[in-house]
Amino acid sequence: MERKISILLVSLIFAQIQPVSASLVEIDTTAVVYKVIDGDTFDAFPVGRIRLADINTPEHGKPGYSEAKDYLSLMIYRKRVYLDVDDISVMDRYNRTVCLVYVRYNSSHLMNVNLALLIEGFAEISDYYNEFNPSEWTLFVHYPTTALPETYDELLPIYLGLRSEHDSLGLSYIKLQEDYASLQSDYNNLQARYNALKSEHDSLKSDYDKLKIAYDELKNLMYVFIITTIAFIALTAYFARRRPKTYEVSLFGTVRQSSCGTVLQN
Ligand SMILES: [Ca+2]
Ligand SMILES: [Ca+2]
Numbered sequence: 001m002e003r004k005i006s007i008l009l010v011s012l013i014f015a016q017i018q019p020v021s022a023s024l025v026e027i028d029t030t031a032v033v034y035k036v037i038d039g040d041t042f043d044a045f046p047v048g049r050i051r052l053a054d055i056n057t058p059e060h061g062k063p064g065y066s067e068a069k070d071y072l073s074l075m076i077y078r079k080r081v082y083l084d085v086d087d088i089s090v091m092d093r094y095n096r097t098v099c100l101v102y103v104r105y106n107s108s109h110l111m112n113v114n115l116a117l118l119i120e121g122f123a124e125i126s127d128y129y130n131e132f133n134p135s136e137w138t139l140f141v142h143y144p145t146t147a148l149p150e151t152y153d154e155l156l157p158i159y160l161g162l163r164s165e166h167d168s169l170g171l172s173y174i175k176l177q178e179d180y181a182s183l184q185s186d187y188n189n190l191q192a193r194y195n196a197l198k199s200e201h202d203s204l205k206s207d208y209d210k211l212k213i214a215y216d217e218l219k220n221l222m223y224v225f226i227i228t229t230i231a232f233i234a235l236t237a238y239f240a241r242r243r244p245k246t247y248e249v250s251l252f253g254t255v256r257q258s259s260c261g262t263v264l265q266n
Contacts (some may be wrong), residue, residue, distance in 0.1 A: 003170070005260055007072035023140070025102075025110070025141045025142065025144055026082070026084045027082045027083065027084060027102070027144055028084055028087075029047060029083050029084040029085065030080055030081065030082050030083065031044035031045055031046060031047040031050070031080070031081055031083060032044055032045050032078070032079070032080050032081075033076045033077055033078060033080075036069060036072055036073040036076070036077055037049070037069075038057060038059070038060060038065065038067070038068065038069050039058065039064075039065065039067075039069050039072050039117065039122055039123060040052040040055055040056060040057045040066025040070075040072070040117070040123060041055025041072070041096065042072065042076065042077075044081060044083075045159075046098055046159060047083065048096075049094075049095070049096045049097065050081075050083070050096060050097050050098075050099050050101070050121075051092055051094070051097070051098050051099070052099065052100075052101055052113065052114045052117070053086055053098045053099055053100050053114060053116050053128070053130055053132045054100075054114065054125060054126060054127050054128055054130065054132050054134045055117055055118060055123040055124065055125060055126060055134070056123060056124050056125075056126040056131075057069075057072075057117065057122055057123045057124075061238055064122065067122060068117065068122035068123060071115070071117065071120060071122050072117065072122075075103055075111075075113055075116065076101070076103050076113060079103055079104070080103075080104065081098075081101050081102065081103055081113070082101075082102040082103070082104075082110055083099040083100075083101060083102075084099060084100040084101075084102070084132075085097055085098070085099050086098040086099065086130040086131050086132065087131045088129070088130050088131050089129075089130060098128075098130060099111065100114055100132050100137070101113040101114055102141065104143070106142060107143070108142060108143055109140045109141065109142060109143055110140070110141050110142075110143055111139060111140055112137050112138065112139050112140070112141065114134070114137065115134070115137045115138070115139050116139060118134070119139065123200055238243060
């Protein structure tokens with residue numbers, strides 16, 4: 001409650017100050033704040049981490065840290081901020097987008113958040129080299145009448161579409177990974193089976209080779225036996241033909257050649 005009163009007081013004090021012309025206000029983009037880190041740093045969609053330009057607030061654990069963070073939260077948390085991004089460096093060495101930050105004050109004006117932190121005593125000036133000069137800041141500026149860059153409302157459906165696509169692709173990726181694991185398992189099983197069959201094949205081939213050698217030896221022995229037998233028969237027949245002829249004499253004086261020759265009869 002005290003903070004709200006404080007903001008109200010600041011608003012009343014500076015309400016009399018003439019806002020600068022809208023033409024002097026540069027709004028590079030807008031974003032919606034979803035997390036306040038400390039008094040000079042916050043996260044906003046879709047820009048990301050944002051560092052308020054040219055001011056410093058106490059670090060964590062230092063006096064004034066919580067007060068500065070609470071005050072910044074009160075001004076911007078869950079609100080749309082209007083960002084003048086540093087055109088010179090864009091980001092600092094921690095990859096935070098360096099901005100002069102505005103928040104909606106009323107229907108016609110924006111409030112300079114960086115300057116409000118300085119005025120309330122939660123921050124000190126730390127004028128880095130960038131496009132901003134704190135001495136030129138005014139607390140209120142006219143809300144730009146020209147069309148703003150891509151706004152949160154325009155980007156949100158795109159973001160949600162991309163997020164949905166991302167989630168869908170994530171599921172597809174997980175499914176593909178499962179399929180891959182399954183195929184890999186099948187492949188490993190087939191490989192193991194192939195190895196077993198190959199081993200069996202090699203064993204059978206070895207047995208076959210041994211049997212073939214034995215068969216060839218047996219066949220050679222058989223040829224030798226056949227040739228030997230044929231030679232033996234031939235020689236037997238040959239020598240049988242060369243034996244002296246024998247004659248048989250019958251009781252009736254008939255002489256008959258026992259083999260094929262002539263037959264003599266008286
Ligand atoms: Ca700028
Ligand atoms: Ca500066």
